[in-house]
Amino acid sequence: MTEDSPVSRDVRALLAGDAVEVASGLLGCRLVTEFNGLSTIVIIDEVEAYGGADDPASHAYRGPTDRNRSMFGEAGTLYVYRSYGVHWCANVVTGPRDQPSAVLLRSGTPIVGEETMERRRGRCDHLADGPGKLCAALGITGNDDGTSVIDGPVRLAMGTLPQGATIETGTRVGITKAVERPWRFVARITDGSSLNAI
């Protein structure tokens, strides 16, 4: 076991709580990848919280399966799943082991490696403003499922939102159960525009 750096200790502390508590704290944090020497970093600006047996909208609602196993791991585990048979979506697991709870990373503002993201996305706009797009831009795939955001290939780094940014809550997107819970968190600039607006 290696010693935590001050930064990773902060990340661990941040992820210790329940997903709903942790979610807004992830806004402003950096998501970092480096594959084949290509660095990419985004500022996380939209997330959603998912629970376990108490949350009918969660993949973990009915207990562990081959797909959702990572959600039952320790805080900081990455849960990557295939969406609509085409896209990858990434979550950061929070809270104690065997107590499923995770934050879906829905959107980010690119700050490093935009050129790499453009190539991976095959376009020059809307690089990471959606859960599937975010994974595509950062090169995150099912290979990264179960790895740690503390010391794995996909890392979380502490960060803050830009001056004047506010956090807006809303209902989760694309679900059909427990639709009323306000477990979606979006960072916005004071004029109401989204952080990643082109």
Add this chain to the structure above:
DNA sequence: CACCTGATTGCCT
């Protein structure tokens, strides 16, 4: 083992 649905995206009208 067949059927159904989805924590989405991007193109078309």
Add this chain to the structure above:
DNA sequence: GGCAATCAGGTGA
């Protein structure tokens, strides 16, 4: 703004 694409996991027979 509407809708097709696309397929693996999950559910029920």
